[in-house]
Amino acid sequence: MYPRQIPETRPVARLAYAACVWIVLAVWLLPVFAIMLTALRTLEDVMAGNYWGWPDRINLWGNLVAVFTQTDMLRYFLNSLIITLPSTALVLILSTMTGYVLARHRFPGATLLFATFIAGNFMPQQVFMIPVRDLMVSLGLYDTFGALIIFHVAFQTGFATLFMRNFIAALPNELFQAARAEGASPGQVLVQIVVPLVRPALAALSILLFTFIWNDYFWAIVLTQTDAVKPVTAGLANLRGEWASSWNVISAATLFVAIPPVVMFFLMQRHFVAGLTMGAVKG
Amino acid sequence: MSDVKLTSVQKYYAAFHALRDIDLTIQPGEFVVMVGPSGCGKSTLLKSIAGLSDITSGRIEIAGRDVTRTDPGERGIAMVFQSYALYPHMSVAQNMGFGLKIMKRPRAEIDAAVRAAAEILRITDVLDKKPGQLSGGQRQRVAIGRAITRRPDVFLFDEPLSNLDAALRTQMRVELATLHKRLGATMIYVTHDQVEAMTMADRIVVLRAGRIEQVGAPLELYRNPVNHFVASFLGAPRMNFFEGRLRDLSAGATLEVPGLPEVTIPALAADHGLRPGNRVTLGLRPEHMRIDGRGVTTPATLRLAEELGRESVLYADAGALRTTGSDTGTESVTLLLGAGTPPPEGSTLQIGFDPADAYLFAEDGRTVTAPKSAP
Amino acid sequence: MLRTRRSLRHRATPALLLAPGLLLFLVVIVFSALRTFWISLHAWDGFGPMTWVGLSNYAELWGDPQFWVSLRNNVIWLAVFLLAPPMGLAIALLVNQKIRTMRLAKSLFFMPLVLSTVTVGVIFVWFYDPSYGLLALLFHAFGASPPAVLSSDTWVTFAVVFAALWPQVAFCMILFLAGLNTLDEEIIGAGRVDNARGWQMLRHIVLPQLRQVAFIALAISMIGALRSFDIIAVMTSGGPFGSSTNLAYQMYQESLFSYRFGYGAALATVLFAIMMVFIVWYLLRLLRDERSA
Numbered sequence: 001m002y003p004r005q006i007p008e009t010r011p012v013a014r015l016a017y018a019a020c021v022w023i024v025l026a027v028w029l030l031p032v033f034a035i036m037l038t039a040l041r042t043l044e045d046v047m048a049g050n051y052w053g054w055p056d057r058i059n060l061w062g063n064l065v066a067v068f069t070q071t072d073m074l075r076y077f078l079n080s081l082i083i084t085l086p087s088t089a090l091v092l093i094l095s096t097m098t099g100y101v102l103a104r105h106r107f108p109g110a111t112l113l114f115a116t117f118i119a120g121n122f123m124p125q126q127v128f129m130i131p132v133r134d135l136m137v138s139l140g141l142y143d144t145f146g147a148l149i150i151f152h153v154a155f156q157t158g159f160a161t162l163f164m165r166n167f168i169a170a171l172p173n174e175l176f177q178a179a180r181a182e183g184a185s186p187g188q189v190l191v192q193i194v195v196p197l198v199r200p201a202l203a204a205l206s207i208l209l210f211t212f213i214w215n216d217y218f219w220a221i222v223l224t225q226t227d228a229v230k231p232v233t234a235g236l237a238n239l240r241g242e243w244a245s246s247w248n249v250i251s252a253a254t255l256f257v258a259i260p261p262v263v264m265f266f267l268m269q270r271h272f273v274a275g276l277t278m279g280a281v282k283g
Numbered sequence: 284m285s286d287v288k289l290t291s292v293q294k295y296y297a298a299f300h301a302l303r304d305i306d307l308t309i310q311p312g313e314f315v316v317m318v319g320p321s322g323c324g325k326s327t328l329l330k331s332i333a334g335l336s337d338i339t340s341g342r343i344e345i346a347g348r349d350v351t352r353t354d355p356g357e358r359g360i361a362m363v364f365q366s367y368a369l370y371p372h373m374s375v376a377q378n379m380g381f382g383l384k385i386m387k388r389p390r391a392e393i394d395a396a397v398r399a400a401a402e403i404l405r406i407t408d409v410l411d412k413k414p415g416q417l418s419g420g421q422r423q424r425v426a427i428g429r430a431i432t433r434r435p436d437v438f439l440f441d442e443p444l445s446n447l448d449a450a451l452r453t454q455m456r457v458e459l460a461t462l463h464k465r466l467g468a469t470m471i472y473v474t475h476d477q478v479e480a481m482t483m484a485d486r487i488v489v490l491r492a493g494r495i496e497q498v499g500a501p502l503e504l505y506r507n508p509v510n511h512f513v514a515s516f517l518g519a520p521r522m523n524f525f526e527g528r529l530r531d532l533s534a535g536a537t538l539e540v541p542g543l544p545e546v547t548i549p550a551l552a553a554d555h556g557l558r559p560g561n562r563v564t565l566g567l568r569p570e571h572m573r574i575d576g577r578g579v580t581t582p583a584t585l586r587l588a589e590e591l592g593r594e595s596v597l598y599a600d601a602g603a604l605r606t607t608g609s610d611t612g613t614e615s616v617t618l619l620l621g622a623g624t625p626p627p628e629g630s631t632l633q634i635g636f637d638p639a640d641a642y643l644f645a646e647d648g649r650t651v652t653a654p655k656s657a658p
Numbered sequence: 659m660l661r662t663r664r665s666l667r668h669r670a671t672p673a674l675l676l677a678p679g680l681l682l683f684l685v686v687i688v689f690s691a692l693r694t695f696w697i698s699l700h701a702w703d704g705f706g707p708m709t710w711v712g713l714s715n716y717a718e719l720w721g722d723p724q725f726w727v728s729l730r731n732n733v734i735w736l737a738v739f740l741l742a743p744p745m746g747l748a749i750a751l752l753v754n755q756k757i758r759t760m761r762l763a764k765s766l767f768f769m770p771l772v773l774s775t776v777t778v779g780v781i782f783v784w785f786y787d788p789s790y791g792l793l794a795l796l797f798h799a800f801g802a803s804p805p806a807v808l809s810s811d812t813w814v815t816f817a818v819v820f821a822a823l824w825p826q827v828a829f830c831m832i833l834f835l836a837g838l839n840t841l842d843e844e845i846i847g848a849g850r851v852d853n854a855r856g857w858q859m860l861r862h863i864v865l866p867q868l869r870q871v872a873f874i875a876l877a878i879s880m881i882g883a884l885r886s887f888d889i890i891a892v893m894t895s896g897g898p899f900g901s902s903t904n905l906a907y908q909m910y911q912e913s914l915f916s917y918r919f920g921y922g923a924a925l926a927t928v929l930f931a932i933m934m935v936f937i938v939w940y941l942l943r944l945l946r947d948e949r950s951a
Binding site (some may be wrong): 001003004005006014017021022024025028030031032034035038046049094095096097100101102103105107111113115116117118119120122123124125126127128129130131132134135146150151153154155157158161182184186187190211214215216217218220221224232233234236240247250251254257261262265266269272273276277281 | 672676766768769772776789829881885888891923926942
Binding site for chain 1 (some may be wrong): 330333334354355357360361362366367368370371372381429466
């Protein structure tokens with residue numbers, strides 16, 4: 001391993017090294033601690049400029065109650081789930097199908113298609129903004145969950161297809177030949193061989209997609225208007241305008257918004273890291 | 284009726300001519316081994332028979348049916364892959380039953396077929412395991428079992444033993460030969476290992492650069508290779524080749540080879556087409572070389588002796604007598620002697636041979652000596 | 659070449675599997691990108707009919723000082739984001755030790771990446787708050803008066819970029835950590851036997867093996883810099899007085915606040931063109947690697 005490992009025989013050095021790392025980490029996460037501490041405070045405490053001191057009174061519960069009762073955050077939170085979960089599921093289905101075809105079937109224009117998926121995936125969102133908004137308006141979907149779901153599914157399918165294609169292309173070729181020799185049709189190969197084998201990739205992909213879609217802000221403000229469909233990111237940004245200096249409440253709401261992706265991350269950390277680095281590191 | 288018949292099979296990969304005009308008829312129940320150096324097209328040919336690779340032109344028949352454009356699953360074949368290609372997410376039993384399940388056979392029939400195959404291959408106790416939990420030899424058996432359950436007209440094997448260690452390879456070789464006798468099925472087997480070819484085949488097909496060089500029973504190929512390539516490909520240690528020039532054709536072929544006294548090969552093929560002055564290659568199998576001073580001899584220094592117990596392989600430097608294209612990459616002459624203690628390394632020997640044992644190859648590689656009969 | 663005789667079902671299946679995802683992508687993504695260019699040649703308020711104006715939106719851009727501010731800010735974003743790969747590598751090297759608690763430390767280093775940009779923006783607004791924020795506290799500690807970085811047209815872009823750098827560094831760190839785990843142990847061993855140490859080891863033995871990862875980290879950072887929008891919207895709304903806009907944000911404002919969709923589309927097209935340079939560079943390398951692999 002590189003860098004050279006500090007040997008087990010030098011426990012003091014190892015302890016000191018770990019301590020250094022944790023100090024760096026503390027600095028790294030300083031902004032997060034600030035938000036966490038602030039979420040514990042009362043408004044008076046914040047206004048008094050008590051930034052790092054221990055809060056006068058732990059008011060996390062009060063702040064959360066304020067978030068739930070005096071703001072629409074709970075509604076936004078549900079909206080985000082309503083948008084994110086079906087979008088993620090749909091992308092997983094579509095990209096498994098497209099990724100499988102791209103990985104296993106040669107056809108003219110495959111490379112061009114591949115390049116289009118990559119390019120589309122890296123484009124600044126603003127490039128699609130006006131036509132997509134116009135399309136949703138003319139379909140009567142503007143300011144509905146449908147608009148956001150359709151856009152997210154279309155956009156993420158590009159990335160997800162690349163992801164699945166790379167994973168499926170790495171499966172041993174002979175496995176597919178064996179299935180063909182046994183008379184399995186392309187559809188049967190997909191259902192009986194590919195899907196069971198790509199489960200790890202689907203797990204990694206689902207957490208990435210969940211995070212990407214949950215965290216979207218741009219399309220939330222471009223394609224929605226009313227609180228009834230606004231996701232939590234747009235809601236949080238609004239909240240900051242409405243509750244200008246009530247940083248204790250804003251902080252509590254911020255933590256609330258961050259909960260699902262952070263929980264997903266810690267539950268499926270291995271998959272998350274594998275997903276992000278898949279393809280990037282081929283040795 | 285033949286089980287597999289290939290007629291004028293051609294295949295191109297873009298400009299690369301992978302299979303050149305292949306004609307081959309395989310009889311029912313025959314065990315045919317296709318050998319050749321890597322890139323010779325043997326695997327491509329096998330995959331074409333399986334239908335996993337489309338051919339450019341020609342015709343493939345299996346059990347009397349034209350299957351040239353039939354999907355692999357409907358050709359009546361089963362294939363055993365080099366990497367075994369077991370489905371990692373299925374148990375052994377599911378792997379073996381997958382083909383029948385695709386054919387929508389009743390559950391009871393699948394179970395019975397799996398059980399019967401597992402008993403033949405002695406893997407009944409691992410039926411519920413996943414391939415990842417099996418040893419290499421067990422995986423090999425499962426792969427074969429998967430082929431057996433489909434009851435194919437033809438079994439195709441793509442270098443199936445190359446991932447096994449030497450001991451297991453010998454064991455599986457014997458088992459496969461036994462299985463062939465027991466099932467009586469047609470089997471086509473691709474390998475680059477000439478020991479597998481010699482020991483298992485009813486007939487060997489030697490391929491080079493997409494073309495069939497020779498087809499025949501193992502010993503026939505060994506004894507009467509049609510050309511320089513087949514002669515050099517079969518036999519380990521490899522045949523010694525010496526370049527020379529033809530001097531006279533009045534009685535047999537008299538040739539001069541640098542480092543040897545004049546040699547006269549007694550019997551030539553009827554259509555040898557040689558002329559005095561032609562360049563030729565003299566071929567001598569190592570087991571036909573001797574050190575008893577009889578036959579045509581020349582002095583040589585023993586460079587290295589490999590004692591294998593039952594036999595010894597000697598490498599000798601014979602001055603101006605130089606081999607070309609040897610296994611060892613040197614110009615030494617290789618001798619294979621029977622049991623007994625070889626002379627000490629560094630000693631001087633009289634190496635020699637009986638001209639009747641020698642092969643002669645024309646400049647274009649054709650064998651021009653008369654066919655040799657069984658001893 | 660003779661095709662094998664497959665039933666129609668067999669041949670049609672791949673096309674059927676490809677169709678839904680592909681159509682959706684083509685209609686919503688590819689067609690939209692092309693249509694943006696078409697709209698940029700028109701004057702349009704987003705509701706009424708479009709009027710053909712040729713290249714005059716682009717001519718107007720050239721003379722628009724706000725456009726040059728946006729472009730300058732895009733360059734600043736790109737330049738600062740160049741720091742992300744080396745910083746990510748540094749942290750990856752720091753935590754790549756098999757010591758207890760290191761796994762947890764790694765996860766916590768990743769954390770900024772999981773947070774939404776809105777969250778990061780809010781966190782940093784609080785961090786930069788001139789009366790109570792952590793930055794203010796630091797300045798007070800040194801006896802200086804704290805600057806209001808988000809209201810300063812000199813500092814605002816840097817303040818925003820540094821906030822955005824935070825998750826980007828985490829991303830690069832993940833990539834490099836994965837890269838460090840695929841290093842060829844034997845080559846590292848050979849380097850150690852040859853007594854390569856410290857910088858030499860990193861420079862001559864380790865970095866060459868991380869080339870692929872470093873390239874991806876760099877490309878993703880550059881593309882990320884050009885795509886930035888959310889954090890500007892959350893932290894400054896482009897202010898003060900448009901001094902922290904970039905092309906993406908200006909485009910959004912021109913379209914949805916000034917109802918100048920044609921002009922907005924022209925900005926988007928310029929952004930598209932700049933991005934294309936990076937994407938083509940990335941794609942060519944990717945394809946080359948794919949071919950050689």
